[in-house]
Amino acid sequence: MVNPHAGEVALTIDGERFVMRLTLGALAELEAAMAAGSLVELVERFEKSGFSTRDVLSLIVAGLRGGGWKGGAEDLLCAQIDGGPVGASRAAAELLTRAFSLPGELR
Template identity: 45%
Template structure:
């Protein structure tokens, strides 16, 4: 079971459940990956409202590691469930919202079409 007060969220793919958490270490990994200098710049990067598929993979990989799942980007990229990629995108967005707060002016949205 996830602890939402600690910023944990759950990703459910069929029978598989994953705990997601953007810990301080996970956020530092995202800073390095996206080439930003601080958390404010990282939040700004995601506040554009647009996420690429690679962004989702990177965010989920970091959030899964923060949640205790040692998974590579390749393993995360290969994940799928009965509902397609929507739960993966929603999981990445939920992890970001938990880390940066739901009161952000322009929280990222899943892009369709």
């Protein structure tokens, strides 16, 4: 079970359910992967719908690694993510929202 107050988001990949979380280390890895100068720049990219599929993949990989997964982006190239590209984008956006929301702000 995911804990939204801990910033967790569930994602099903190839029929297996994973819990994603953006830890400080995962965020640092994400900033580097997305060539973002700051966390604010990273969040703004998603808020303004200026993100690429590569950005979504980087965010999902960072979230999975923050949740304890040991894989990398190459492990997801042929993976089936529930909901396809739209489901992946929604999960990525929810992950960012939960990571930067106070508990009372979560829906």
